[in-house]
Amino acid sequence: MAANPHTSYHSDPRIDALVDETIGRVADKWTLLVIEALEEDGEQRFSALGRNVPGISQKMLTQTLRQMEREGLVTRTVHPEVPPRVEYRLTTLGHELAEAFCGVWQWAERNIAAIEAARARYDARG
Template structure:
């Protein structure tokens, strides 16, 4: 006999599971540490060059910056403009979509700033409990 498959009452509105999967994937893609930090820099400083970003985003490697920017470009979050000069000059800026994502993340930045202390205290308490 197959597993009887418990019926659990779900108080939430029925959502197409395929949409949910896609949303989860997109969240996983976009809620990435480096994507967030790059997004924030471009929000704050507008159009930036590659080296400028690598200086501004603390701790990012060139490899990850390139990779992150490519993915963001593919997802339609940034535009990449190449100026055919020597030495090379490439500029990145947010699209409307990228900007709207930045706004969506605004609440998280505010939360982080507001709750730094609480998290720090929670960690100390946890670590003290062993």
């Protein structure tokens, strides 16, 4: 009988569900880019994040940050000023996730030439 790729060796359905949810969350382009921006530049205001994540709309940035806050990946700090100043930063969980996905960038850096060559060979078969 073939192994189910969604069944982990942990045999804990809560772990399986968390992994599936986490992959779904971070596979989201905007979440990865927000994590990258916060990891590189540290705590940022909403407007700075919007500038540091090219192409993201205010609505999508708001939705992404709310979901990341719910997941425990970012903290939102509201400073009692006029106008209010709101800043976002990665939590320990957020930094750990950034480190885990840093491996994807390292893999891409190591393998870009091979991937581009494979794509060229495939496209040439056309």
